[in-house]
Amino acid sequence: MAPKGVSSVLITSPAGHILIDAGTAKSHEQIIPHIRQLGFKVEDIKYILTSHEHHDHVGSIAELQRASGAVVVGSALSVAVIKTGEASKDDPQFGDLSKFAPAAATRVVGYGEVVTVGPLSVTAHYTPGHTPGGVSWTWQSAEGGRTANMVYGDSITAYGAPGYKFSAHPEVLASLRNTFARVAALKCDILVTAHPEAGGPVAPRRETRAALAMQR
Numbered sequence: 001m002a003p004k005g006v007s008s009v010l011i012t013s014p015a016g017h018i019l020i021d022a023g024t025a026k027s028h029e030q031i032i033p034h035i036r037q038l039g040f041k042v043e044d045i046k047y048i049l050t051s052h053e054h055h056d057h058v059g060s061i062a063e064l065q066r067a068s069g070a071v072v073v074g075s076a077l078s079v080a081v082i083k084t085g086e087a088s089k090d091d092p093q094f095g096d097l098s099k100f101a102p103a104a105a106t107r108v109v110g111y112g113e114v115v116t117v118g119p120l121s122v123t124a125h126y127t128p129g130h131t132p133g134g135v136s137w138t139w140q141s142a143e144g145g146r147t148a149n150m151v152y153g154d155s156i157t158a159y160g161a162p163g164y165k166f167s168a169h170p171e172v173l174a175s176l177r178n179t180f181a182r183v184a185a186l187k188c189d190i191l192v193t194a195h196p197e198a199g200g201p202v203a204p205r206r207e208t209r210a211a212l213a214m215q216r
Helices: 028-037 061-068 076-082 170-185 205-214
Strands: 009-011 017-020 045-049 071-074 106-108 114-117 120-126 135-143 146-153 190-193
Touching: 017 114, 017 120, 028 061, 045 061, 045 114, 071 076, 076 106, 120 170
Parallel strands: 017 045, 045 071, 071 106, 146 190
Antiparallel strands: 009 017, 114 120, 120 135, 135 146
């Protein structure tokens, strides 16, 4: 859905849709037309889930919320940033991040909490480290009578602003190590990452269908 370099995923159902991530400040100019081109209504999006609170993933959150009326969902630490549009001082990249337009209606989810829309059930998995409020999301997708375990994986890279040393922040290193273990334990047939290149080459649709067909 989003421009090259960042991901935005639409999970659809007759009862309404869930969008994961909002891309950069101008991404809504592509995301909204793409949703309509696929035959869906932006106004049917009930929730916008967030991976982490950086401008390249929530930059269009206000515009997409305005267009859809959806509630923005994330961890407590992520939502606190999304409501202000300014990065937390606890973020390893603080001082090197752009501001963004804040969201209005928000919802905080706990670790393991499930967001539902009709038949859709998407589970939150806290994966902090890259940012304090990072969340990865899992759900099941069915096609042709087969079901696949889907994972939308948040960024788990140790990247800091100039002068930031992870060695000086043992609590952040501990968060990253815990996140690595959590991500490794997730049931996953198809992986989508917040930055597509982090998950390897994006599979063509025919390969995705083949992967679904192989699941029992």
